[in-house]
Amino acid sequence: MQLLEKNEKYEQYYLAALPVVTTYIFELKKQWKKFVIFTIMAISFVILLSHLPYALIPDNPLPDTQADYFQSGLNFIILLTIFGACFFFSGIICSEYSEKTGFITFPIINKYKLVVGKYLGALTLMIGVIAAFYIALGVLGIYWYGGPINYRYYYSFGIALLYLIAVSSFVTFFSSFMKSVNMTIVTTIMLLLIANMIIDSLVILLYPEFEPIYSLNHNSQLISYILVEDFPTKLEDRYEDLEFRNFHRRIWLTPTIEGAITIFLLYTVICLIVAAIIFKRRQL
Amino acid sequence: MAKLLKRDGVKRISLGFFILSTILIGLCSNSMAASTTYEPALNKGTVVFKVDQYNEGKWEDTVDRELEPDDYFDGDSDEIGARSKITIKNLAEYKWDLYDALIFFFDVESFIDEDALNQTELFYLLSFLSKDYVDALYPEEHKVWEALTVQWDFETEEFDESPDEKNYILPIFQEPKYYRDLLDDYNKWALGLNTTMLLLGIEPFPILDGDDFLWLLITSGIFTIARPFNSYLTTLIDKLGSDDAEVKGNTLILERKGEEEYIVEVTFSDQGMQSSLVIKNDEGRVIYEIVQDNTDTIVLIVSGVIAASIAGIIIVIMRRRKKFKQ
Numbered sequence: 001m002q003l004l005e006k007n008e009k010y011e012q013y014y015l016a017a018l019p020v021v022t023t024y025i026f027e028l029k030k031q032w033k034k035f036v037i038f039t040i041m042a043i044s045f046v047i048l049l050s051h052l053p054y055a056l057i058p059d060n061p062l063p064d065t066q067a068d069y070f071q072s073g074l075n076f077i078i079l080l081t082i083f084g085a086c087f088f089f090s091g092i093i094c095s096e097y098s099e100k101t102g103f104i105t106f107p108i109i110n111k112y113k114l115v116v117g118k119y120l121g122a123l124t125l126m127i128g129v130i131a132a133f134y135i136a137l138g139v140l141g142i143y144w145y146g147g148p149i150n151y152r153y154y155y156s157f158g159i160a161l162l163y164l165i166a167v168s169s170f171v172t173f174f175s176s177f178m179k180s181v182n183m184t185i186v187t188t189i190m191l192l193l194i195a196n197m198i199i200d201s202l203v204i205l206l207y208p209e210f211e212p213i214y215s216l217n218h219n220s221q222l223i224s225y226i227l228v229e230d231f232p233t234k235l236e237d238r239y240e241d242l243e244f245r246n247f248h249r250r251i252w253l254t255p256t257i258e259g260a261i262t263i264f265l266l267y268t269v270i271c272l273i274v275a276a277i278i279f280k281r282r283q284l
Numbered sequence: 285m286a287k288l289l290k291r292d293g294v295k296r297i298s299l300g301f302f303i304l305s306t307i308l309i310g311l312c313s314n315s316m317a318a319s320t321t322y323e324p325a326l327n328k329g330t331v332v333f334k335v336d337q338y339n340e341g342k343w344e345d346t347v348d349r350e351l352e353p354d355d356y357f358d359g360d361s362d363e364i365g366a367r368s369k370i371t372i373k374n375l376a377e378y379k380w381d382l383y384d385a386l387i388f389f390f391d392v393e394s395f396i397d398e399d400a401l402n403q404t405e406l407f408y409l410l411s412f413l414s415k416d417y418v419d420a421l422y423p424e425e426h427k428v429w430e431a432l433t434v435q436w437d438f439e440t441e442e443f444d445e446s447p448d449e450k451n452y453i454l455p456i457f458q459e460p461k462y463y464r465d466l467l468d469d470y471n472k473w474a475l476g477l478n479t480t481m482l483l484l485g486i487e488p489f490p491i492l493d494g495d496d497f498l499w500l501l502i503t504s505g506i507f508t509i510a511r512p513f514n515s516y517l518t519t520l521i522d523k524l525g526s527d528d529a530e531v532k533g534n535t536l537i538l539e540r541k542g543e544e545e546y547i548v549e550v551t552f553s554d555q556g557m558q559s560s561l562v563i564k565n566d567e568g569r570v571i572y573e574i575v576q577d578n579t580d581t582i583v584l585i586v587s588g589v590i591a592a593s594i595a596g597i598i599i600v601i602m603r604r605r606k607k608f609k610q
Contacts, residue, residue, distance in 0.1 A: 054328055058328075058376065059376050062328050062371065062372075062373040063373075064371070065434070067445065139584070142584055144371075145330045146332055146369070146580040229445050
């Protein structure tokens with residue numbers, strides 16, 4: 001009797017998870033071309049920016065250590081994550097409305113399960129792209145400096161994934177109320193790349209003492225800065241003051257590890273909850 | 285008329301012969317020049333060295349009773365398994381004069397025992413070591429390819445993250461004869477200063493012959509040569525007048541006398557760096573050996589082959605599936 005009950009429970013779980021798994025696999029199949037393009041782009045940029053300048057120009061010096069090399073090579077990861085997230089996640093919710101596919105899918109599948117499956121599928125592919133970038137850079141790190149790979153490189157990968165989840169949640173939030181996929185892509189790219197930078201600069205200019213902990217842009221600096229051997233623990237080591245003709249400017253080098261992780265998680269949770277609420281109320 | 289034509293013919297033949305010989309001589313001189321033109325083989329990247337063999341007893345009996353390998357090669361080089369690492373950051377053309385050689389090759393600063401001198405004596409002595417003084421007396425400059433590197437000393441444990449020495453310079457002289465010029469200038473400079481050193485009651489700078497200089501180069505860890513290696517080494521020992529040195533392929537063999545006679549064999553890698561150093565006694569038994577450690581390269585190649593094989597297998601399976609579906 002107990003065995004039957006257990007089997008029934010498992011069957012219920014299986015039936016509940018089946019739409020998510022089906023959508024997940026469908027999303028993987030649907031977006032694989034985008035994945036291939038982004039992976040090729042990621043590897044090409046690693047080779048173009050972190051290999052060829054050293055291989056082709058004899059005068060151009062290699063950084064001193066493997067960690068320094070990784071730090072200089074990781075500058076492009078922010079752009080790749082933002083563009084990738086915008087292209088992979090922009091259509092997660094709004095495409096069901098703009099392309100009217102919701103009329104077919106929503107009556108059959110629970111709409112939350114559909115979105116969860118799509119989100120996880122896109123996230124898996126983007127993790128693949130980021131992993132390809134890190135693997136390519138790691139292989140070049142071994143090529144130039146020998147093994148093993150500096151252990152902080154794995155921390156950097158972990159923080160890059162948290163950043164990816166935060167950015168993807170931000171894009172999903174915009175996808176929940178925007179009308180078309182293209183609009184979502186343009187808006188989120190503008191916000192994450194340009195608006196974010198402008199706001200950060202204004203805040204730093206107006207309130208130089210205030211650390212822009214709210215900013216995804218500022219927190220993303222931890223991805224490369226975690227590779228620094230003596231990670232700053234004191235506040236005064238985390239910024240540099242510049243003065244030019246009585247003009248005072250503060251440059252924030254890195255957030256704290258705990259601070260950045262908390263902000264990434266906050267962005268993820270808040271954006272996904274708000275997206276879910278908007279999605280629930282949105283009519284076809 | 286016939287005579288005139290004959291004369292013309294002779295003239296033409298002579299002219300042709302002259303032009304041909306001029307071209308041939310030109311070609312010959314070009315090829316001669318080409319054979320003595322050296323080029324650097326050093327590339328950016330990291331090289332790891334490992335102490336492979338060390339027989340302490342034999343070292344004391346044969347090489348030196350007082351000094352150990354770590355006095356020559358630094359770090360933990362007196363421990364089997366200790367590894368050192370050097371990362372070549374870039375390669376650029378510069379010019380070296382005697383002052384650069386005094387600092388980097390002859391390491392003259394380490395000779396001066398500062399505790400044995402008072403302030404005035406030290407100041408006086410250091411004035412002979414100043415760049416201005418040395419450059420004024422020995423202004424000759426020699427073309428060199430200079431590799432900027434960072435270096436980790438021999439360690440038995442894992443390498444520290446930060447290198448032991450930043451901005452460590454490996455010079456490759458564009459002509460082997462420059463070593464001779466620098467050695468001559470050094471000996472002149474040392475002779476000029478040694479009287480002062482003796483007056484001050486400190487040990488004078490050693491006067492070196494070609495063999496001593498070769499040994500100094502080998503133990504300095506910065507001895508790097510240009511391509512073609514065999515020709516470079518042969519010219520070098522010829523110019524230095526080293527009687528106890530010979531060249532076999534890319535290997536320099538030097539006979540030395542310590543406690544007893546011993547042989548030093550230095551092999552140069554395809555980049556012109558010292559890839560192995562073997563010290564043997566006269567019976568041919570290895571006393572000490574440093575070799576290049578290629579474990580990382582092998583791991584990288586094996587990983588590459590495995591990754592390529594996996595990718596290949598996946599592609600084949602996908603193609604078969606497609607065919608099967610069709």
